[in-house]
Amino acid sequence: MTTIRDVSKLAGVSVATVSRLLNQSGYVSKEAEIAIMAAVQKLNYKPNNIARSLAGKKTAAVALMVPDILNPFFPEIARAAEDAAAAEGYTLVLCNTDNSPVKEKQYIETLINKQIDGIIISSYTIQPEQIIALQDRSIPVVAIDKPFPNYPIVTITAANRHGGELAVSHLQAAGCSKIAHISGPTHVHASRERTIAYEEICKELPWFTPTLIGYGNFTVAGGYQAMKDIYKKHPDVDGVFAGNDLMAAGALKALIELGVKVPEQVKVIGFDGVRMDMVYPEITTISQQIYSFGETAMNYLIRLINNEPVERKNYEFDVELLHKGTT
CATH class of the missing domain: 3.40.50.2300 (Response regulator)
Known part of the structure; x- marks a missing residue:
């Protein structure tokens, strides 16, 4: 499908210039107008928003x-x-x-x-x-x-639940034998689905206890505090699945402060796949x-x-x- 970018490239002008002409929302030189309309005709570009604009029903x-x-x-x-x-x-x-x-x-x-x-x-x-x-x-x-x-x-x-399953399974395959989970807000659909995935895999395992689940509100500070609380109760934890990357970063910070080596002693995985190049070691994650x-x-x-x-x-x-x- 032909897009406004194709028109701008052929006409040799910016997308913004094409948009201004088609939406009649600003000045466009006569030379640019001729080039744009020639490109529109050659590419047979027919944006529906022009018709809507003429009908007085659009703001672009x-x-x-x-x-x-x-x-x-x-x-x-x-x-x-x-x-x-x-x-x-x-x-x-x-x-x-x-x-x-x-x-x-x-x-x-x-x-x-x-x-x-x-x-x-x-x-x-x-x-x-x-x-x-x-x-x-x-x-x-x-x-x-x-x-x-x-x-x-x-x-x-x-696929939040499937992603949660991938996260926990990855920690298990990496050798983790006691996995904690830092959940986001319980009223958030994505957070709830990821937590359910953790519970479905772990709840029948002999080491599982509800106190292995902390709540971090999708923030770095929340993940940091939840990790501190979990580790105080369970110093033998060796894997952490955080419900998003921010909480994973907070958990990583807490573990480093506690003198715990990551990933040698505790492995951490997040969720989302946001860009966090400034965090070291880089966080394993489930990418959306x-x-x-x-x-x-x-x-x-x-x-x-x-x-x-x-x-x-x-x-x-x-x-x-x-x-x-x-x-």
Whole structure:
């Protein structure tokens, strides 16, 4: 499929210049206009957003709502979504909700008032009825990280339970005989699925006890404190599965402070696959292929905006083990 990037390349101008001309949103020189329109004709580029603009129904803007922009998972999602949006002539508006349902509702109302073309929503608290209400107002929505079974909503999630199984199995294969788990928030779907995977594998093993599970709230500080608490109760632990990479980094910091050698004495694995090159040893993780995750979410959203057929269901992304220094 021809994209706005193809047009810009052939015309010898930037994507932003092409977008300004097609959306009539700024100055474009006569020379650039001639080159762009020639490229559009040669490539037979027909962006549906032009027709929508003429109908007075578009702003050429889409939104991404995230719960915590400080979690490196979400900036990587945002980068991918922005790239995919720009390739089709859309501007991305980033909304950080701070895990606040009140702030979330305020953003939604603001986006409605600004006639946003569509929204990608990552939220731990949003209800399916809120998304259906947006769709009823002709605002396309794609939800990420949280499925809504039995509702006609496009959602994209990772294979969280399978990823948890991969993590625990990897630690077992590496020789770990007593594995702890640092869980994220219990009300978060992804966190819950990863914890269930750990429990299903470990709960019948003779060494298992509920006190091997700590809670780190998806933060470095939370992972650090949970690791300290677990190690105080179980100094013989030799493997740790953290529910995300930030908590894994916190666990690694705690173990180093305690004089524990990683991976010689305790092996650590995280989840997400975020870029953490500054951490040493580098953290073994279960990768969600974050860029593809965000890019796919935006591509589905644009298809919905353009009234193209998209089955309204959950699309589950596969995950993969990235074996690095902590195991």
